[in-house]
Amino acid sequence: MKKVDILVAEIGSTTTLVNAITGIDTAAPALAGQGQAPTTVLDGDVTLGLSQAILELERQLGAPVAYREIVASSSAAGGLKMTVHGLVYDMTVKAAREAALGAGANIHWVTGGVLTEEDVATVARIRPNIILLAGGTDYGEKETVIDNAKCLAGLARSIPVIYAGNCAARQQVCSILANAGGAVTAVDNVYPRIDQLNVEPTRQVIHDVFEKHITEAPGMHKIRQMVGGRIIPTPGAVMRAARLLREAIGDLLVLDVGGATTDVHSVAEADPEIDSMLVSPEPLAKRTVEGDLGVYVNAGNVLALCDIAKLCERLSCRPEQLESLRTPVPVTSAEQEFARYLTETAVRTAVSRHAGNIEYVYGPVGRLAIARGKDLTGVKWIIGTGGALTRLAAGTAILAGVNAPQNSAALLPRNGQVLIDRNYVMAAAGLLADTYPEAALQLMKNSLAI
Template sequence: MTIALLFDIGSTFTKVTAVDCDADKLLGTSAAPTTINSDVNEGLEQATAQLEQQTGVIADRADLKLACSSAAGGLKMVALGLVPGLTAQAAQWAALGAGAKVLQTFAFKLSKQEMEKISELDVDIILLTGGTDGGNSDTILHNARVLARSLLDVPIIIAGNKAVQDEINGILQATGKDVRITDNVMPQLEELHIEPARQTIRAVFLEKIVKAKGLDAIQCFVDRVVMPTPSAVMDAAQLLAHGDGKNQGWGELLVVDVGGATTDVHSMATGDPISSGVVLKGLVEPWKKRTVEGDLGMRYSAASLFAAVGEPFLLRTGKELNSNLSFSGDDLERFIISLGEEPNKICASEKEIFFETIIGRAAVTAAMNRHAGRLEQVFTPHGEVFLQRGKDLSRVRKIIGTGGILVHHRSPQVILAGTIRPPEEKTVLTPLAGEFFLDKEYIMSAAGLLAREMPTTAFNLLRRYLTTV
């Protein structure tokens, strides 16, 4: 029996999954509090000890031990670009696609105040972009000089105009900055080329960030830390969509991860216009796209969720879900405040569970609406035209829910229904219908860790353990 132990070191809990790679079978899972602030190995040892009690699997005898992590705040980045809707947007997609949390994106020439703001952020990597190849170079050179004069001591990845990359490298290295050069994220106008930047970000994560966050201490416990946890989830989603080379994939799909601090949406889809008379406008978004909504969490950012979606929307959602239950906006607001004050709160009463369903549905709806493309009606001398910005996800049917909120909820399908476009909505291009699956065993991150080394095992695990709801 070939056994793999797959670790997900989160900010709160460290989860370990044991897999029989010969039978493509899950042997068991366990979890323990993450101990990143003391000795991270303590949490790993507790989790594996529990796993041994449950399954008999002994960590030292495992054939493969891989880990991903979002502990210590995950991989935090700032992206710099030339124009908000072009290179700055491309830089953001590259960072998000690498599993990073983008703290902020800046466009145009950095001001003194903006540089001060960046210096105040707890950032791990700077992604410096701007200009197509042979195009505008003033902005990226200006920003390089501003970064060179700063006291920042983090890796800087140059992914802009290749005509001045060597000059930028010299400017930054002259003041002792740690610099990496990769391909331009936008070599030609409105042409995305973000995969090299993604790979460079991952490489820096493994080389520098793992050590900086104290995760290198686990190297004696695991074979290696492979990637940030969101990257593992994206790799699993990509494998499931494409297949493993032997088995046909599911095709286009969505993954919705509802957490205490954020709601993330991953789409594996082209998103091209599907209706006649619709013209795609702006950047063609990546097939593998991830968005992170930091104001739509179910615990730590519950108050910002309330502010973002608004009381009327929450009340309307509640009435749609249960028209017989009487409650007020004040009732909802008090409950949401309590979630922020008690992030480990477990909802017990029927009313609390119902309120949690309302805000879960609202978080998913808002996150999905931000992720999907939109239609804009325009009148021209030749008649009516519809402009599409972003992805049209109308035909995506496979929708996977993951994250503790969904996994432990009695009605996850009700929350996931927030991904579906209501009949009256004509402009937001979310799915028109869906088949819902739940990641009850937290198999997404585990399969993502195995995806490159054992793609067939990873694919079979996903097919077996993602359950219909």
């Protein structure tokens, strides 16, 4: 019998990973072993994949495993589908998007201003798991968000609504939705002032909804009976890990390329000069999820961004042969080269969407430089986690390409150093961060060879 302190399970859309941790209460925590198996959503029970991953762990360790507790994160049911509705697209809606993406939700529809009948019909077709209603700074304009509450009242009977708008309209908005038979949760305004973002209260509520949502993955209710504490979104766990690590080593960028999505997490301060040029504030910790960029489930979307002729020449194959190279675990040299190309394309595309840029506009006093989006120029560390970047030999080279070319207007890292989460423990560390922060930090440092 092999005794360990904690098993940390990460139940992904493609694979299920189990980490066995020892020495959790000591100054020298260690990864004792790691088991991996395909996620078994399509088999109708995700516990099958978890059991297979534990069996693989026991095979590696050469003995059955006895553990004190098990904790878990999940993305097996897919991210939450969310629609976001605010007052001004570039302000309130932007803040709402930050809150949603930071908590593991996928944005399917965004509106600014008064909702139209067509907008409401679109929301009904999407059938989101959550509607996020925002709008107006505190004690500012409130008629728009009140009108939007009336428009969404019918849908609120079956779709929970989070209200994160003007506090002066809170009581009236909640009354409109509640009187229509809807479930509404009110939190602090995501954009209380023009120069302030306040996304954490909304993120927390989205986490709560996600915890209920993941029970929809077949067999997930059994896992909830097995684990201690909350099952949190895997992207949320990685963000927790990134925040903890940033306190120890400085500003960082974390990329997680998976089978279905590519997640980008940054925890970094803006350069003061660029900060003075920003047209709207950015959060210290930002996450974007690219639901169309995956190297297995969504490989077709990434291929659409590639130069197919160049790829086929590189692989010495015909276009119709590419599909045969798509696999969750690339083994042959051709499969690995194909996965490298997809991963490289996903990373480049996802980072370009996450990072801001400098633009030039002309006004009464001539040409002015303005900045939009997240400033990554001061990022010290570019970190790769997730199956693709930690398992491919080319992971370091792919991430080195994230640094900005000379004279680039993109607000990309200028001289970021690459670290690879070689033990694939960042999500696990994020799960441990609240209860065992010292152990979580040390596990990451060990994995990153810091």
